[in-house]
Amino acid sequence: MSASENNREIRYNPQAIEAKWQGLWDREKTFRATEDPHREKFYCLVMFPYPSGRIHMGHVRNYAIGDVIARHQRMLGKNVLNPMGWDAFGMPAENAARKQNSHPGTWTYANIAHMRQELKSMGLAYDWERELATCDSDYARWEQVLFLKLFTKGLIYRKNSLVNWDPVDATVLANEQVIDGRGWRSGALVERRELSQWFMRITAYADELLDGLDHLPDWPATVRTMQNHWIGRSHGLEFSFALEGLAETLPVYTTRPDTLMGVTFCSIAAEHPLARKVAGNNPDAALFIRECQKSGTSEEAMERLEKKGFDTGFKAIHPLTGEKIPVYIANFVLMSYGTGAVMAVPAHDQRDFEFARAHQLPIRVVIQPPGQPLEGATLREAWTGPGIMVNSLSFDDLDNETCKVRIIETFTKRGLGSQRTHYRLRDWGISRQRYWGNPIPMIHCPQCGIVPVPEADLPVQLPEQVDLNVQGNPLDHLATFTDVSCPQCHAPARRETDTMDTFMESSWYFLRYCCRDFQDGPLDGVRVNHWMPVDQYIGGIEHAVLHLLYARFFHKALRDEGLVTTDEPFRRLLTQGMVRKDTLSCPNHGWRYPKEVIDKGDGWVCGACHQPIVVGRNEKMSKSKNNVVDPAELIQGYGADTARMFMLFAAPPQQDLEWNDAGVDGAWRFLNRLWRMVQEVLPWLDGVVAATATPDAAELRVLRTKTHETIDKVGRDLERFQFNTAIAAVMELVNAGTRWLAENPLQDAGQPALAVLRELVESAIILLHPLVPHITEELWQSLGHARQLCHQPWPKTDPQALVRGEITIVIQVNGKLRTKINVPTDISQADLESAARNNTTVQSQLQGKTVVKVIVVPGRLVNIVAK
RNA sequence: GCGAAAGUGGCGGAAUUGGUAGACGCCCUGGACUUAGGAUCCAGUGCCUUCGGGUGUGGGGGUUCGAGUCCCCCCUUUCGCACCA
Numbered sequence: 001m002s003a004s005e006n007n008r009e010i011r012y013n014p015q016a017i018e019a020k021w022q023g024l025w026d027r028e029k030t031f032r033a034t035e036d037p038h039r040e041k042f043y044c045l046v047m048f049p050y051p052s053g054r055i056h057m058g059h060v061r062n063y064a065i066g067d068v069i070a071r072h073q074r075m076l077g078k079n080v081l082n083p084m085g086w087d088a089f090g091m092p093a094e095n096a097a098r099k100q101n102s103h104p105g106t107w108t109y110a111n112i113a114h115m116r117q118e119l120k121s122m123g124l125a126y127d128w129e130r131e132l133a134t135c136d137s138d139y140a141r142w143e144q145v146l147f148l149k150l151f152t153k154g155l156i157y158r159k160n161s162l163v164n165w166d167p168v169d170a171t172v173l174a175n176e177q178v179i180d181g182r183g184w185r186s187g188a189l190v191e192r193r194e195l196s197q198w199f200m201r202i203t204a205y206a207d208e209l210l211d212g213l214d215h216l217p218d219w220p221a222t223v224r225t226m227q228n229h230w231i232g233r234s235h236g237l238e239f240s241f242a243l244e245g246l247a248e249t250l251p252v253y254t255t256r257p258d259t260l261m262g263v264t265f266c267s268i269a270a271e272h273p274l275a276r277k278v279a280g281n282n283p284d285a286a287l288f289i290r291e292c293q294k295s296g297t298s299e300e301a302m303e304r305l306e307k308k309g310f311d312t313g314f315k316a317i318h319p320l321t322g323e324k325i326p327v328y329i330a331n332f333v334l335m336s337y338g339t340g341a342v343m344a345v346p347a348h349d350q351r352d353f354e355f356a357r358a359h360q361l362p363i364r365v366v367i368q369p370p371g372q373p374l375e376g377a378t379l380r381e382a383w384t385g386p387g388i389m390v391n392s393l394s395f396d397d398l399d400n401e402t403c404k405v406r407i408i409e410t411f412t413k414r415g416l417g418s419q420r421t422h423y424r425l426r427d428w429g430i431s432r433q434r435y436w437g438n439p440i441p442m443i444h445c446p447q448c449g450i451v452p453v454p455e456a457d458l459p460v461q462l463p464e465q466v467d468l469n470v471q472g473n474p475l476d477h478l479a480t481f482t483d484v485s486c487p488q489c490h491a492p493a494r495r496e497t498d499t500m501d502t503f504m505e506s507s508w509y510f511l512r513y514c515c516r517d518f519q520d521g522p523l524d525g526v527r528v529n530h531w532m533p534v535d536q537y538i539g540g541i542e543h544a545v546l547h548l549l550y551a552r553f554f555h556k557a558l559r560d561e562g563l564v565t566t567d568e569p570f571r572r573l574l575t576q577g578m579v580r581k582d583t584l585s586c587p588n589h590g591w592r593y594p595k596e597v598i599d600k601g602d603g604w605v606c607g608a609c610h611q612p613i614v615v616g617r618n619e620k621m622s623k624s625k626n627n628v629v630d631p632a633e634l635i636q637g638y639g640a641d642t643a644r645m646f647m648l649f650a651a652p653p654q655q656d657l658e659w660n661d662a663g664v665d666g667a668w669r670f671l672n673r674l675w676r677m678v679q680e681v682l683p684w685l686d687g688v689v690a691a692t693a694t695p696d697a698a699e700l701r702v703l704r705t706k707t708h709e710t711i712d713k714v715g716r717d718l719e720r721f722q723f724n725t726a727i728a729a730v731m732e733l734v735n736a737g738t739r740w741l742a743e744n745p746l747q748d749a750g751q752p753a754l755a756v757l758r759e760l761v762e763s764a765i766i767l768l769h770p771l772v773p774h775i776t777e778e779l780w781q782s783l784g785h786a787r788q789l790c791h792q793p794w795p796k797t798d799p800q801a802l803v804r805g806e807i808t809i810v811i812q813v814n815g816k817l818r819t820k821i822n823v824p825t826d827i828s829q830a831d832l833e834s835a836a837r838n839n840t841t842v843q844s845q846l847q848g849k850t851v852v853k854v855i856v857v858p859g860r861l862v863n864i865v866a867k
Numbered sequence: 868g869c870g871a872a873a874g875u876g877g878c879g880g881a882a883u884u885g886g887u888a889g890a891c892g893c894c895c896u897g898g899a900c901u902u903a904g905g906a907u908c909c910a911g912u913g914c915c916u917u918c919g920g921g922u923g924u925g926g927g928g929g930u931u932c933g934a935g936u937c938c939c940c941c942c943u944u945u946c947g948c949a950c951c952a
Contacts, residue, residue, distance in 0.1 A: 011904095047952095090952065091950085174950040222871060223871090226870065229870050230948085297950085299949075300948055303868040303869065305868090332868090351868085426949070501950075502950095542951095546952095649891085655880090656946090660878075660879065662893050663893060669907095670892080673907095676907090724880070724891080725882095725883095725891080812886085814933090852932085860886055863932055
């Protein structure tokens, strides 16, 4: 013992300790997962990162949380799969390559190599043998195979849809590349343009995706609600207006058939066929439509537009009254929802109300709320609530909900229309006009039409030699890529140049992790079905709708292909909040780094121009705002354990986390306190076995109770992901131990005391291990354990130790706290009440009053109500 | 615009089921100690106070013996909105 004691570091040295244990985990492949039918499996998944170059605090938070869960489940005896990989296709690589005149792949793989080292320095318990990058030709190949399967199934098709078009760069822009309606590079005003694109038929699964939310009780309610609204299932009436003097009709869909008699005009989208027809012989209409198209494609941009309309001159004929009503082209009507045309009811729809006022159109009230008669001429805003029908022919005096049903019945009976279900959800556009993505394995043949690339020819590889500094999709300019012969008729044909949305890759990466080395197909059913579903998925709340909905859909589509057996891919979901930090800005120099400002005591000034610095709100850490903290620096300075500790302690995972340098110091100091306490007791614990029963001495009893209360609390807190309170509980335990040590000299401590002490110290170490794995392994080893702590089972509470002899009861008079009393745990309600009544403080409060009522909550409080 | 959340001391947060508001940590104040360390240890720390107590969880109202927690209205902030990932 003495030799190793001499060699042991007395001071906490995270750099040395962390390198030691990380090396060991790597060499021994401690966290390699193997399928084992005899053990309960646990699939822990964190959202894989985009390899942008360096890990950021959001990653650190995400992966620290995932690692705690994985390590905790491991200690609970589960066979844990905890993989990691790279979401490696995407625009940033293309942009970086263009800037540096290199290849996106070179940039991407260099980033992966760097970030892998950064992740390893965090001490994460991954099975690195399952690592994959979605741009690996292997992964891309199997994704193309899946694409063709789904295409054959009819789940992938082509149709026209709108894109953001930069007329100067002649390229499609992502919504994030549209800044204030202009292209980010050219500065040109962005236009909406129609393009033929590939789509996935997610709407075929809309009902199942919606109804399936009810079977995901362990998903945050907020995510389920958001997906529910996103899918937006509604039931309503679909019917067609006849158009005066025209053969064609105008189909509309409404969820408010009850307001039918209040229709005073119709509005159609700028892309509506009827709008095009008008534009054909009316230059003003064409101009208006072009104006409408001078906006981006994002729903937000469309909705925020100033509401504008153009009278087509056409008259629609009301199906029940025969009344002729004008048809407007409106810039706020979406072609992608319903039929692209709406019946407008200004009295009962706010948007229609505003439009009607702007265009002097009649407003006809057909629903009267009880007790406050409305009139179209004096209406201040649309009435969207319930009421009684008026001005509605035979439907008058019905309540509007009944009227809805009646009108649908009437339309159905007369063959005018029918009840229809609509969804806000649109089919998933998967085409991207970009180079750095997975090629869509299709060929356009002038004779045969669209022909899939034969599976034997997969994968379609991205050409290495590429000029990214061209207009539009670089692949369009590469004849070596595009010029092929048709697989069916062998005539000259053209290869599809669209690449896939990167959400495709993230829709099945968790399946490929299960069988990373499988070479006979995309998925090895046996292994995939062994590990699936993911038991715990952890990632940013920003993925609440898109990624999580697409992955659910893709999984169901693969299920129907017989490739997986579970209905849902992710059993439990934890969405973590953002990492934020104060922003510092200077009137002359914009966003400043903390090191670029000077502390004047009463505030900061800019280091360059000495103007006062404006301290902004906490904002999401972002490079553009210079408020990022580099995790690598933090880990180098304090070690991974401190970094993890701070991230987990500063806020519960679901909440946003505010970065605070002083808080990091606090985490660092606690780990040092723990380290010192163990160093202090170490020489005395040699040969001492941890207590298994509670000794008689009162102060030891209290100490052991504290130990087991902590075991109990930490276990429950980890189950509900309250890492911050779990840490607080261990802090309390360590504080209790330290206090005991200060009051009780170790040389006087007997065996029972040392046994309780060892149990306390070891419990603190075990409980903290999933959170701070390196320091706890080191301390565990120094306590004389040969077996690694990560193989140690999670501790169990001793029910005997949890029993307290006395409890504190709160005494209230009229609901206000007056005093507290200590009573035996097993006191009867009657004794408790009289103890409370006889208390001197209570007596003085009750003077001159009559007790009306006494409420006794056993184990908690007594409330005496007096007048 | 639509959708989803969140507001508690000087700060981050705790209060698990309607039952002690402020656990734990940071900051700050005072003290001790020194092998000067990224020190450490001890005490104090919501606000007001005539030291009895009063008051307090964004604001206003309500339910209840009792409300941070439940209900209604309002204010503020953040996130998502289909080609960022």
